[in-house]
Amino acid sequence: MPAGETGKYEQQRHAAIRAAASVFAEKGFHGSSTRDIAERMGIKQGSLYYYFKSKEEALSEVCLYGMQDYAGRMVSIAASEQPFRAKLTATITSHITKYREKNEALKVYNAERLYLDESKRTRLHELGSGYRQQLEGIFVEGQKSGEVRADVDCRFASHAVIGICNSWGEQIVRDPDMDIYEIIDNSVGLILNGFSNNKHTN
Amino acid sequence: MPAGETGKYEQQRHAAIRAAASVFAEKGFHGSSTRDIAERMGIKQGSLYYYFKSKEEALSEVCLYGMQDYAGRMVSIAASEQPFRAKLTATITSHITKYREKNEALKVYNAERLYLDESKRTRLHELGSGYRQQLEGIFVEGQKSGEVRADVDCRFASHAVIGICNSWGEQIVRDPDMDIYEIIDNSVGLILNGFSNNKHTN
Amino acid sequence: MPAGETGKYEQQRHAAIRAAASVFAEKGFHGSSTRDIAERMGIKQGSLYYYFKSKEEALSEVCLYGMQDYAGRMVSIAASEQPFRAKLTATITSHITKYREKNEALKVYNAERLYLDESKRTRLHELGSGYRQQLEGIFVEGQKSGEVRADVDCRFASHAVIGICNSWGEQIVRDPDMDIYEIIDNSVGLILNGFSNNKHTN
């Protein structure tokens, strides 16, 4: 057992996670068989158990993988020195772009996590809500700096942003030709200004 | 025996649909067994097939049930004589309230419809996209009356509203004590005015 | 309960046997459901049990029905006053013609009797071998009258006749346009004279 983190075993395990992500994304957790996963990886069904204790562990790893840098990137955005508007744009861009980049693992996380047992799901949920909390923090900061109205409920705001992004995420995954940047602009616009014609209202 | 349309068979079939909705919502389509459904209904597994030709037909019926008046109510909102703001509020209220009323079937519709075969899925999708189109129409009208800014992309707007509602829907289903009306207010506020402090921006 | 043997019950029971024969002939015993039979008869599945104790009893009755006059007719041929050749022709004609007339019940008897339990099968087998014994008797008589060679094994001969007829029976059922009378002529010819050119042989 060499100390190098890229021993053959580690490499193969990673390949297994990617194979599982790919198959789960395509057929869903219950629609995929361990044989499918092994085949995509180029090994035999039984050999898969060298890398996963169970099919559920495979799902768990995929979800973790899908969630990880999704959450990680949020941390660096929140920590950066930028005005509110820039952080918001960065967040939305990061979130929506993800559906193109590593959509498989992420898609699996979104669609199949309910098949994990309580404890694993909770662990992932914490990572995910860490994500939301970071976003909420950005709104709070925005209020302090005066960029966000004082009466805004920041928790609500963070949920809303995520909801909008996810809703479009589904469309994006379905249609690979969709113009992502237009969606991002529109989303930022909505969050900042809503749709109402204030001149009219006033 | 009156000619009433609720013979025993109809009644039981309805009970079967409700049982299926409840089980699917909890465990997902593939995670649920026909035995689970039958048990929740209080009959034996084999008897379920007196009411459904297959497990998939059960899913189909649940989805239809979940979608039906959800779509229908939208039509009457769109057709009514009210200003934009009132229609928007009515829509969001209707959408979010649904997660309390008939949440199971609706949740199933949202999460599991992709397991239906093409033709059934298409039929439901038409109902569903009719819903979104009605909503888009409300925004278009709002533009004409000057209540909505002319630069707003109405298709985007309709998707955004749905995304926000669904995002909160999940929370609402999870936590039965959540204050729905606050969420509705916040959502309407976001859609109308965004979160930015316009005095600051200007 | 009137003494008349054509009470409604008897009539209906007969209809049930005919329906069963028709369905079994088409789909085989295991391929047919009691629902199929009931439907062909125009009643509901449960009602069938008013006429049959079980599906197997239905098969049993069909087989009996198929076998009965098949065997009965043989008796009258054997008892008649005709030379050997005429009796042989009558037997073959009767046997082969049957595949056109009442082929359903007979076909069922031939193909599905093995699904009956021992005792019923034995009972039918006796009827059937009675048939063969009658035929053997015809050959014995033929020997006595000098029409059949003394060295012929009459038991073998009876089996051979039945084998030839059954073999063609299958073809006849399959192809409704086949010329039955040519087959009968050929069969009689074979049984009497074989195929060898005796002038050559001598």
Added chain:
Amino acid sequence: MPAGETGKYEQQRHAAIRAAASVFAEKGFHGSSTRDIAERMGIKQGSLYYYFKSKEEALSEVCLYGMQDYAGRMVSIAASEQPFRAKLTATITSHITKYREKNEALKVYNAERLYLDESKRTRLHELGSGYRQQLEGIFVEGQKSGEVRADVDCRFASHAVIGICNSWGEQIVRDPDMDIYEIIDNSVGLILNGFSNNKHTN
């Protein structure tokens, strides 16, 4: 491990075919369960699917196995240099002997092949009718050489021979002590000379 074509898998698959033949012969295709087959083979039900894709594939393999050298042997008889009488005797011997050797698979082929799907049945039927055609060819040759009468319908003759053999085949399978060679003699005698006393007739 030599490159011998009898790896463990092949061996076991063969055992599975034999087990299936045995069970099907006894209870018929629909009367047999996959559990029956597995048990006769000494493995568990699920394991059977390691060797067969489906129950129907098992039937298909059994039929093929039953039919194969049955048809093959006929070819070499037809091609050999022998007088008609010798070829006829060889054919009948081959056909009847088979019921002792590999009787189960053959019985299954005769009785259950109709449960195969069109394409597989056609493929087997071609093998089978090749058999009959070879036999017909033997009769045609016999006519040319003068050993068979010119007025004999050779197609009829071939069917008749097969019918006689199959009819006795059933008896032979049922009673293991039966004297096969007497039956063969009798059959050849019938085919050549019929049963009639020509001296009397003339």
Added chain:
DNA sequence: AATGAATGAGAGTTCATTCAT
């Protein structure tokens, strides 16, 4: 005489999992 509703046993099939090699 007939039916609607329900049942329960069993069918074929799939598949995650194990383990000796």
Added chain:
DNA sequence: TATGAATGAACTCTCATTCAT
């Protein structure tokens, strides 16, 4: 490190059968 063979539990679905009405 990987595999072939086997397992057993679960699955969906079918159907002969029963019985109150």
